[in-house]
Amino acid sequence: MTIPRSMGELYFEFRRGAARQLEEIKAVVGVLADPEKRPDALEEGRRLARALAASAETHGFPAASLAARELELAFQGGQQQAGLPRADDLTLLVDDLGNALMQLPQLSLSRPGASPAHQVLLVSDDPSLHERLAGASQLRRLTFHWAATLNAALGTIELVRPDSIILDLAMQEGHAAVEMLHLLRREHLQVPVLILQERPSLQCRIEAAKLGSCRFTARDQKADAILSKILMRESRLTPGVSKILAIDDDPVFLGLIEKYLATQDLAVTCLTDPADFLEALETSAPDLIILDWEMPGINGVELCRVLRAEPEWAQTPVFFVTSRKDPASLQEIYAAGADDYITKPPIPEEFVTRVVNRLRRASTYRHLSESDWLTGIANRRRASQVVEKYLALASRQSQPLSCALLDLDYFKIVNDQHGHAGGDRVLCRLAELLRTEMRTEDVVARWGGEEFLICAYDTTADKLARRLEQLLAKLREEVFQGGSREFRVTFSAGVAEYPAHGTTFSELLRAADEALYVAKNKGRNCVVAADRQSGSKTELMSGSEHSERL
Missing domain, CATH: 3.40.50.2300 (Response regulator)
Known part of the structure; x- marks a missing residue:
């Protein structure tokens, strides 16, 4: 089994396979006149057409893929008693497919200027x-x-x-x-x-x-x-986002650590004075910490105990680097909360492997504990942590910060009429829209049930409300499938701003929730900023009209 090494080989391999499939489809069309063979032939024709449509799309033949899809639908219609397709019509579709396969491939896989999809x-x-x-x-x-x-x-x-x-x-x-x-x-x-x-x-x-x-x-x-x-x-598994904080009073050894980890594209912050440890924690927010044991003034064991006493850092992996190997010393570092230790001088390959493996496991645990299982966005716990940090930063820098609570309108009706699978599709799609339309640094979280939280630093309530109204307009255009029925959804949102509507997270949430209540009383399907309830509403339909369409 070998991978084709050139685009030409790929092209001709696809053409040869497509030609065989086309002949098989022609053979299927030829036996449809036999009532006994017709059911199996329709199923085989549908299978062949579907496979060819997918293969043609992958290899850059969109016209051939479309023609194969039409053939698939024709065979499917015969299976569903929608009327047996006429032989002449099928022959024309097969000819169209053959002509489309003779065209040159179109290998552009994304729109100019568009971000590449996964x-x-x-x-x-x-x-x-x-x-x-x-x-x-x-x-x-x-x-x-x-x-x-x-x-x-x-x-x-x-x-x-x-x-x-x-x-x-x-x-x-x-x-x-x-x-x-x-x-x-x-x-x-x-x-x-x-x-x-x-x-x-x-x-x-x-x-x-x-x-x-x-x-x-x-x-x-x-x-x-x-x-x-x-x-x-x-x-x-993306190592570039991982951050490491290394503390050692020996700058030469810190230089070695940076050199060893440079091959992994990790962000390494080095610190020679342990007195700056707490400040470095806040500024670098490390995913893993490397501590030397013996340092002047404060040793690594004491720093580890301080770290483990803080709930925010209790789960952060800690590596010790030390020349000590006696059982009593190892017992002491593990009792302080260390996850692993490496003896000085470390073997570079072993050092890098152990650090990267620990980062990956920690990243897995963090993702599971901080993400919503359905939508993949942040959960309530993670969002609360980040918002509290943003509030502290907004206070220090005298910058605005806005929070919004967003609630899907009539979501119970969606679940009742279209099933929980339909409701899950709505939640996932809204989460995807929020993730793509909001800025990278904004907090986007599922707050509970059909409710979402958005927090934007250096953003006024009016500005965030306008962005959410734009997103609401996009959501209105989305068509969802629930069984055999299509449906649309909207949301209501309330927005509050720091410090105008509160100086703590709980105060901002209360103000945003009150604004959300106003939005629902106005008929839903709108965004309302706290203390500016008039003029923020965007009309689409009344609540009763929306309920009927669901």
Whole structure:
């Protein structure tokens, strides 16, 4: 099994496969006149057309993909008794597909100026799994690719270089999946791989773990849960966001630490005076701390005890670097709250490996404890911590800070009429809109149920209200699917500003909640700033009208 090395090889490989599939579709059309063979032929035609549509889209043939989709719908209509498609009509569709396949490929995968979407490749021969994941990927604005065979997957990987791969071991070629992973690693393609299997064997897990960046999950999970695991893994395995604080009175040793960790693209803050430890904690907000034991004035054990006494830093990993190796000394550092120790002078490879592994595990635990399980945005606990820090900064810098509480309108009706799966899609989509429309530094969190919190530093209430009104206008245009029915949603929001409406987080929340109450009394579907309730409302429909449309 080899990866094609040129775009030309990929092009001709696709063309050869597409030509075979086209001939098979023609053969299916030829037997539709036989009533006994018709049901199986319609199903086979639909399967072939769907596979060709996905493959054509991946390889840069949008017109061919569209023609194949039309064929798929025609076969599907025959299955659903919507009327057997006429042979002449099918022949014309097949001819259109053949002509589209003769065009040159269009390999531009993103719009000019658009931010690149996360590319996900599903390797599976199960069309129903593809349908579930492709639908969920649209909600999350992912670029989704499908390969029904391992050879097709290798070609797609070379063509689009996906950010993540979902590998289905239940496919007929599942036994060769580990071989494909070995090949990817030999080609130095460190793509995170999520492996779907009913009951992964221990040996298969061991082989996959050797290759790195692989993870198993149950195949029968909801599509949103599977995609969340892919996105969660990517976010927490990004080393560039990790920050390290190193304290040692020896600047030469600190220089070595910086040199060792430079290969990992980590942000390292070095400190020679332990008296500046607390200030450095606040300014650098480290993900891992490296402490020397013996320092003048304050030693590392004392600093570790101070750190563990603070709830905010109680879970931050602490490494000791020391020349001591006796059991009593090791017992003392662990009793103080250390996670690990490294003897001086450290072996560079061992030092880096242990630090990076500890960072990854800490990042996993932090993500699980700080993120909302459904939407992936911050949870209430994490949001409260960040807002408190922003308030302290706003006080020191005399800057405004605004908080908003946002509540989906008539969300109970959404759940009652469209099921909790429909409600979950709404929550995820709104979270995605908030994440993309708000600034990177803004706090976006699920506050509870259908309620969200937004906090924006250096932003007035009126300015945040205008941004939320723009977001509300975008949400109004979103169409959601609930079973066989389409529906739309809106939200109401209240905004409060520091220090005009409160100087503490609880006071701001109370003011924002009161403004939210005013918005709901005005008929919902609007944004209201505290003490400026008139003029902030944007009309779409009355509450009763919205209820009827749900």
